[in-house]
Amino acid sequence: MKPPVAKRLPVYRHVHGLPLTDDYSWLKADNWSDCVDDPSLLPPDIKSYLDAENEWCASAMADTQSLQRQLLDEMKGRIQADDVSLPDEEGTWSYVERYQGDDEHSSYWRYARGAVFSESIAEKLIDFNIEAEGHDYFDPGDVEYSPTHTHLAWSADITGAERYTVFIRDIATGKDEDVISDVESIAWGDGIYLFYTRLNEDHRPSKVFRHKLGSDAAEDVLVYEETDARFYCSVWTSLSGKYIFISSDMNDQSEVWMLPTDDLTGTPIIIEPRADGIEYSVEHQGDRFLIRTNADDAVDFKIVEVSCEHPSRSNWVDWLPYESGKMVLDHYAYKHWVMWMERENALPRICFKRNDSDEIQRIDFEEEAYALSLEPLLEFDEQIFHYGYESPSTPSRTYSFSMTSGERVLLKEDLIPSGHNPDDYVVLRRYASSADGESVPLTVLHHKDTAIDGSAPCWLTGYGAYGSSMPADFGTNRLSLVDRGFIYVIAHVRGGQEKGRAWYESSRFGGKPKSIDDLIAVGDYLVDHAFTSKGKIIIVGGSAGGLLVGAALNRDCDLWGAAIADVPFVDVLNTMLDDSLPLTPGEWSQWGNPIDDKQAFLDILDYSPYDNVQAREYPPMLVTAGISDPRVTYWEPAKWVAKHRHLRDDDQTLLLKTNMHSGHFGETGRYASLSDVALEQAFAIKMLDKIS
Numbered sequence: 001m002k003p004p005v006a007k008r009l010p011v012y013r014h015v016h017g018l019p020l021t022d023d024y025s026w027l028k029a030d031n032w033s034d035c036v037d038d039p040s041l042l043p044p045d046i047k048s049y050l051d052a053e054n055e056w057c058a059s060a061m062a063d064t065q066s067l068q069r070q071l072l073d074e075m076k077g078r079i080q081a082d083d084v085s086l087p088d089e090e091g092t093w094s095y096v097e098r099y100q101g102d103d104e105h106s107s108y109w110r111y112a113r114g115a116v117f118s119e120s121i122a123e124k125l126i127d128f129n130i131e132a133e134g135h136d137y138f139d140p141g142d143v144e145y146s147p148t149h150t151h152l153a154w155s156a157d158i159t160g161a162e163r164y165t166v167f168i169r170d171i172a173t174g175k176d177e178d179v180i181s182d183v184e185s186i187a188w189g190d191g192i193y194l195f196y197t198r199l200n201e202d203h204r205p206s207k208v209f210r211h212k213l214g215s216d217a218a219e220d221v222l223v224y225e226e227t228d229a230r231f232y233c234s235v236w237t238s239l240s241g242k243y244i245f246i247s248s249d250m251n252d253q254s255e256v257w258m259l260p261t262d263d264l265t266g267t268p269i270i271i272e273p274r275a276d277g278i279e280y281s282v283e284h285q286g287d288r289f290l291i292r293t294n295a296d297d298a299v300d301f302k303i304v305e306v307s308c309e310h311p312s313r314s315n316w317v318d319w320l321p322y323e324s325g326k327m328v329l330d331h332y333a334y335k336h337w338v339m340w341m342e343r344e345n346a347l348p349r350i351c352f353k354r355n356d357s358d359e360i361q362r363i364d365f366e367e368e369a370y371a372l373s374l375e376p377l378l379e380f381d382e383q384i385f386h387y388g389y390e391s392p393s394t395p396s397r398t399y400s401f402s403m404t405s406g407e408r409v410l411l412k413e414d415l416i417p418s419g420h421n422p423d424d425y426v427v428l429r430r431y432a433s434s435a436d437g438e439s440v441p442l443t444v445l446h447h448k449d450t451a452i453d454g455s456a457p458c459w460l461t462g463y464g465a466y467g468s469s470m471p472a473d474f475g476t477n478r479l480s481l482v483d484r485g486f487i488y489v490i491a492h493v494r495g496g497q498e499k500g501r502a503w504y505e506s507s508r509f510g511g512k513p514k515s516i517d518d519l520i521a522v523g524d525y526l527v528d529h530a531f532t533s534k535g536k537i538i539i540v541g542g543s544a545g546g547l548l549v550g551a552a553l554n555r556d557c558d559l560w561g562a563a564i565a566d567v568p569f570v571d572v573l574n575t576m577l578d579d580s581l582p583l584t585p586g587e588w589s590q591w592g593n594p595i596d597d598k599q600a601f602l603d604i605l606d607y608s609p610y611d612n613v614q615a616r617e618y619p620p621m622l623v624t625a626g627i628s629d630p631r632v633t634y635w636e637p638a639k640w641v642a643k644h645r646h647l648r649d650d651d652q653t654l655l656l657k658t659n660m661h662s663g664h665f666g667e668t669g670r671y672a673s674l675s676d677v678a679l680e681q682a683f684a685i686k687m688l689d690k691i692s
Contacts, residue, residue, distance in 0.1 A: 001055065001056055001059040001060075002056075003053075003056045003645060003654065004049060004052035004053055004056055005645060005646070006024060006027070006049055006638075006642035006645070006646075007026070008023040008024070008646065009023065009024075009025070009026045010022070010023050011023075011025045011026075015577065015594070015601060016598040016601050018601075020573075022574065022639075023642075023643065023646070024635075024638075024639040024642045024643060025574075025639075026045075026046075027046055027049070027635040027638045027639050027642070028633070028635040028639075029042060029043050029046055029635075030043075031043070032633060032635070033201075033203075035627060035628075036159075036161045036203075036627070036628050036629070036630050036633075037159055037161050037163065037628070038159070039159075039627040039628060039660055039661055042627060047660075049638070050625075050627075050634075050638065050656075050658045050660070051660075053638070053641070053655075053656040053657070053658065054656075054657060054658060054660075056655065056656075057622075057655040057656060057657045060653060060655055061655070061679065061682065061683065061686075063686075064682040064683070064685075064686050067682045067685065067686075068675075068678040068679060068682045069678075071480050071677075071678040071681050071682060072674055072675065072678045074418070074479075074480045075476065075477050075480060075674045075677065075678065076671060076674065077417060077418035078416045078417065078418050078420070078476040078477075078479065079417070079476070079670060079671070080099075080414070080415050080416075080417055081099070081100070081101050081102070081417070082099065082100055082101065083098070083099045084096050084097070084098045084099075084117055085097040085098070085412075086386070086398060086411055086412050087113075087117070088377075088378055089113050089377070089378065089379070090149075090378040090379055091113070091149060092112065092113050092149075093110050093111070093112070093113055093149055094110060094111055094112070094113045094114075094115070094117070095108065095109070095110045095125075095145065096108070096109050096110075096111075096117055096122075097143075098117075099670070102671070103129050103670075104129060104132065104668070104669030104670055104671055104672055105127075105128035105129045105131075105132055105138070105140060105668075105669060105670075106128055106140070107124055107125075107126065107127040107128065107129070108124075108125045108126050108143055108152075109122040109123060109124050109125060110122065110123050110125060110145075111123065123171075125145075125152050125169070125171060126143070126152065126154055126169065128140045128156070131156060132156075132669075135158045136661045137157070137158055137159060137160045137628075137661055137662050137667075137668060138156060138157075138158055138668055138669075139156060139157040139158075139160070139668045140154070140155075140156050141154070141155035141156055141157060141164045141166075142154065142155045142164075142166070142185070142186050144186055144187075144188055145171075145188075146188050146190075146191045146194075146213075147188055147190055147191055147241065148190070148191030149171070150170070150171055150172070150191060151168055151169060151170060151171060151191070151213065152168070152169040152171055153166055153167070153168050153169075153186055153188065153194055154166070154167055154169065155167070155183060155186070159628050160626060160627075160628035160629070160659075160661065160662035161203075161628045161630055162184075162203075162630055162631075163181070163182050163199060163203075164182075164183050164184065165179060165180065165181050165182075165183065166178075166179070166180040166181075166183045166186060166194075166196060167179055168180075168194065168213065177213075177214065178211065178213065178214065178215070178217065179217065180196060180198075180211060180217045180220070181217070182198050182199045183196045183197065183198060183199070184196075184197045184198070184199060184205040184233075184234070185197045185205070185234045185235050185236070186235070187235045187236045187237045187244055188237060189210070189237070189244050189259075189261050189264040190261060190264060191213070192212060192213050192264075193210055193211065193212055193213070193264045193265075194210075194211045194213070195208060195209070195210055195211070195223065195235045195244055195246075196208070196209055196211065196235065197209075197233045197234060197235055202229070202580070202582050203582035203630045204229060204232060204582055204586075205232050205233045205234070206225060206226045206227075206229075206231075206232075206233060207222060207224070207225045207226070207233065208222075208223045208224040208225075208233055208235050208246050209221060209222055209223060210223050210264065210265070221265075223246070223259075223268060224246050224248075224257060224268055226248045228248075228585075229579070229585040229586070230250045230585045230586045230588065230589065231248045231249060231250050231253075231255075231586065232248070232249055232250070232586060233246065233247065233248050234246075234247050234249070235247075237261070238283065238284040239283070239284070239332060239333060239334070239376060239378075239380055240284045240285065240333070240335075240380045241261060241380065242260065242261055242262075242284055243258050243259065243260060243261060243284050244258070244259040244260075244261060244264070244268075245257070245258055245259075245282055246258075246259070246268055247281070248274070249279075250586050250589055251466065251467075251586065251587075251589040251590050252276075252277055252279065252589050253274050253275070253276065253277065253278060253279060253589075254274065254278070254279045254280055254281070255270065255271075255272070255273060255274040256270075256271045256272070256280065256281070256282050257269060257270050257271065258271055258282070258289075258308075258311070269311075271289065271291075271311045271312070272311070272312055272313045277294075278293070278294065278295050279293065279294050279301075280292065280293035280294075280295065281293075281330075281331075283331055283332060283333040283338075284308070284333065285333035285334075285335070285338070285355075286335070287307060287308055287309075288305050288306060288307055288308060289305070289306050289307075289308055289311055290303055290304075290305055290319060290331060290333050290338060291303065291304050291305070291306065291316065292328055292330070292331050292340075293316075294501065295313060295316070296322070297322075298322035299322075299324065299500070299501045299502060299505075300322065300323070300324060300325065300326060300327040300328065300500045300501050300502075301322070301327060301328040301329075301501070302318060302319075302320055302321055302322035302323075302328060303318075303319045303320035303328060303331055303338075303340065304316040304317055304318055304319055305317055305319040319338075320340070320360075324500075325344060325345075325499075325500055326342055326343075326344045326500075327342060327343045327344070327497055327500045327501065328340055328341075328342050329341040329342060329343055329348070330374065332374065332376040332385075334376065334380060334381070334382050334383075334385075335380050335381045335382075336354060336355050336356075336381075336383075337352055337353070337354055337355070337382075337383070337403050338352065338353050338355070339351070339352045339374060339376060339385055339403075340352075340374075341372065341374050343469070343497070343498070343500075345441075345499070346429070346441040346492055346498040346499055347365075347369070347370070347429075348370075348371070348372045349362050349363060349364055349365070349372070350362065350363040350372060350374055350387055350401075351363075352385075352403050354403065361403075361406075363387075363401070365389065367391045367394070367427060368427055368428055368429040369391060369392065369427055369428070369429040369443040369472035370389060370390065370391040370394070370472055371389075371390050371391065371471035371472050371473040371474075372387060372388065372389055373387060373388035374387050375387060375388060375398070383402060383403055383404050384400055384401060384402050384403065385400075385401055385403070386398055386399065386400055386401070386411065387399055387401060390473050390474040391422075391427055391472060391473075391474060392425070392427045392443060392445035392472055392473070392474060392475075392488070393422040393424075393425035393426075393427045393445065393474070394422045394474055395413060395414040395415070395416060395420065395422075395474050395476075396413070396414045396473075396474060397410060397412070397413045397414070398410075398411050398412045398413075399411060414474075416476065420479070423448075424447060424448055424449075425445060425446070425447055425448060425482065426444075426445070426446050426447070426448055427443070427444070427445055427472075428443070428444040429441060429442075429443055429444075429472075430442050430444060430525065430529075432518075432521040432522045432524065432525035433521060433525075434514070434517050434518045434521040435514075435517040435520075435521065436514070436517070438494070438514075438518070440491065440492065440493060440494075440518045440521055440522055441492040441498055441499070442489055442490065442491050442492060442522045442525065442526075443472040443489065443490040443492070444487060444488070444489050444531065445478070445482055445487075445488040445489075446482060446486075446487045446488065446531075447482050447483060447485065450482075450485050450486075450487065452529075452530050452531055453530055454527070454530045454531075454532060454533040455533070456485055456486065456487045456531065456532050456536070457485065457486050457487070457532065457536045457537075457538070457561070457684075457688045458486065458487040458488075458489060458526055458531060458532035458536055458537045458538065459478070459481055459486050459487070459488050459489065459538050459540060459684060460489045460491060460519075460522065460523060460526070460537050460538065460539050460540065461489070461490055461491070461539075461540040461541060461545070462490070462491035462492075462493045462515075462518075462519050462522075462539075462541055462545055462548050463493075463495065463496060463541060463542075463543075463544060463545040463548065464493040464494060464495030464496060464507060464515035464518070464519070464544070464545065464548050465495045465496075465507075465515075465544035465545075465547070465548075465590065466495070466504075466544065466590060467495075467496060467497045467501070467504040468495075468496055468497075469492070469496040469497050469498045470490050470492055470496060470498070472490065477674070477677050477681075480681055481681055481684065481685075484685065486684075487526070487531050487532055489522065489526060489531075491518065491519050491522040493507075493515045493518035493519050493522070493548065494506050494507040494511075494514045494515050494518050495507040495512075495515045495544075495548075508589075508590060508591075509590075509591065509592045509600065509603060510592070510599070510600075510603040512551075512591070512603070512607055513551075513606070513607055515548055515551075516548065516551045516552050516555065516607065519539070519548055519552050520552060520555060520557060520559065523537055523539075523557075523559040523560075524559070527559065534558050534559055535558060535559070535560075535561045536561050536688060537559050537560055537561055538560070538561055538562045538563065538564060538684045538687070538688070539552055539553075539560055539562075539563050539564075540563070540564045540565075540566075540680075541564075541565060541566070541568070542565070542566035542567055542568070543566070543567055543568065543569055543631065543632055544569050545566075545568075546565040546566060546567065546568020546569055546570060546632070546637075547568060547569045547570060547572060547609060549563050549564075549565045549568065549609075550565060550568055550570040550609025550610075550640065551607045551608075551609050551612075553609070553618055553619070553621075554607075554609060554612045554613065554614065556614075556616065560619045561619055561620075561687060561688055562619050562620040562621065562622075562683070562684065562687040562688070563619055563620070563621045563622075564621075564622045564623075564680050564683065564684065565621065565622070565623045565624070565637065566624045566680075567624055567625055567626060567629055567631070567632045567637065568609070568623065568632065568636065568637055568640070569632045569636065570608070570609040570610050570636050570637065570640045571608070571609075571610040571635070571636040571639055571640065572591065572604050572607075572608040572609070572610070572611075573594060573601070573604045573605055573608040573610070573611050574610070575587075575633075575636065576588065576591055576592070576593070576594050576595075576600075576604060577594055577595055579595065581633070582630050582631075583630075583631060588600075591603075591604055592604065609640060610636070610639060610640050610643060613640070613643045613644055613647050613648075614647065615647045615648070615649055616648065616649055617648065617649055617650040617652070618644065618648045618650060618652060618654075619652060619687075620652045620653040620654070620683075620687045621641075621644070621652075621653070621654050621655065622653075622655045622657070622679075622680060622683045623637045623640065623641050623654075623655065623656045623657070624637065624656075624657050624658070624659070624676070625637040625638060625656065625657075625658040625659070626658065626659045626662050627658065627659065627660050627661070627662075628661070628662055634658060637656060637658075638656060638658065641654060641656040653687065655683070657679070659676075
């Protein structure tokens with residue numbers, strides 16, 4: 001077979017007086033929005049091209065079929081087939097999530113609190129394997145039981161378009177009685193009312209409704225509507241159970257409304273109106289709200305307190321004062337305690353404080369790089385919390401921690417059935433110097449027997465956007481590479497918040513090239529310190545991380561041996577010029593608005609991967625897409641590959657794999673999703689001539 005060549009149909013236009021030409025805009029279907037929900041509506045010429053690319057990908061990778069099966073078996077062997085979660089305990093009940101055997105999805109059960117789970121005493125509430133039958137795509141969403149423990153609200157997406165349908169199940173009968181479509185988030189108010197956000201025609205969660213149990217969803221009451229397309233709504237219930245919170249957020253602004261659960265049919269009350277650059281989130285405790293915010297130039301956030309009766313910003317008083325470089329990540333409130341997570345020097349820690357004490361207590365950890373999760377329990381009057389700990393070499397461990405005694409108890413440790421010894425691996429935290437002198441953290445994982453002499457291949461991944469930090473976590477799948485002698489590296493480039501809010505702010509708008517500089521600096525560091533050599537680094541990124549990969553490829557350097565870009569956001573300029581796309585208006589606060597702002601137009605044009613593909617040699621590339629993806633629409637990677645195939649001056653492998661019936665997150669199911677991972681790892685091994 002020969003690789004397909006997409007037809008070129010140039011479209012010309014001028015923006016801010018400057019010419020733009022797009023040879024492949026035809027790949028964006030006029031009915032693209034309908035195709036997201038129903039891929040069968042894709043126009044024949046577009047479908048034919050994407051099918052041809054899929055066939056070429058399969059043909060080019062046919063010689064790795066045995067390797068892919070081997071990788072798949074290895075990854076499956078690391079999954080614990082039979083597993084039961086720690087119980088969520090509330091009232092007289094314990095709730096658990098369970099996996100069994102070859103099941104792709106989990107089931108949910110409950111049993112009397114204080115007992116030990118077994119099928120003989122437990123009641124199965126829902127089995128997602130049964131619900132998934134007959135669907136090509138099935139992604140379970142929320143599972144929330146009512147405060148009265150009589151009903152279960154559960155949701156699922158059956159297209160990959162992230163439009164979830166909510167079903168309300170009567171636990172006594174096992175029947176789903178109420179159905180609500182196009183939902184994103186849900187929150188029980190009491191045993192009668194369920195609140196939820198609904199997606200509009202542009203795929204934005206812009207409205208919050210109140211649903212009365214047993215009624216027709218068409219009769220649901222509109223509680224809040226967001227009219228600014230830049231903002232997205234969410235809804236949740238406070239841990240105290242006393243308030244429903246409604247939040248409307250964009251990248252750098254937020255606004256929260258409250259509704260007491262003893263007056264659920266009332267009118268929500270605003271806590272503080274939105275203001276440019278001001279973000280905040282709210283927890284409830286007694287007669288006060290505890291608010292995490294960046295107000296008053298608290299760049300790395302602080303926590304303030306305010307009375308529930310008069311919650312406006314003018315009454316906010318510092319509870320945890322701002323401290324530069326110490327990023328407050330989240331916070332939770334029990335009846336007598338407050339817990340929060342903070343990050344300093346790219347490492348997280350857990351903190352807590354009793355209401356009647358001034359002493360702040362912190363839990364520190366010894367590994368060079370690790371990841372934490374803070375897991376408060378469901379009941380408000382608690383003295384303990386759960387937290388999760390993991391590192392690139394250590395599987396996740398969940399501990400119970402007593403805030404009164406400081407006692408820590410290991411409750412659960414993820415098991416690797418095929419075997420795993422953390423002592424066989426080396427985890428390092430290192431720092432690379434970027435082009436402007438900034439120190440960029442990187443996390444390194446390698447097998448203890450891998451020689452650090454420049455001979456090892458390297459899998460280098462990064463993200464660098466939206467303030468999303470990449471945790472130094474454990475991943476079973478990456479062990480297949482590390483055990484074959486790969487160095488696995490996470491580049492904590494600017495755009496995340498690993499080193500505080502400034503780490504994010506410095507790469508917004510025209511600062512985006514700093515993320516790219518950071519990735520290249522990490523690559524140079526790895527070569528200079530003999531972790532790998534030039535031409536042996538595979539750069540990997542998904543979504544906005546795909547932008548990072550695409551832009552780094554356009555920098556004419558000899559570091560990269562190959563590239564993998566998953567659903568990559570690479571057609572940045574055209575997407576930011578199209579305000580009809582679901583995410584675009586809300587994205588302007590990240591990248592700039594090139595429609596109104598010429599400088600933003602020029603900034604994006606300077607680094608947008610699609611607009612900067614050059615007529616020169618590039619390394620091998622594997623690119624993925626999903627027809628039902630509402631986040632990074634399928635035509636972005638498709639156009640990018642088509643332009644590469646036309647312009648590049650080499651015979652290197654260039655592959656596009658489009659999932660024709662799923663979206664941004666690919667296949668679902670704990671086993672089915674592994675096939676995509678096996679393909680990518682086989683590509684990496686093949687491109688570096690490491691097939692064994």
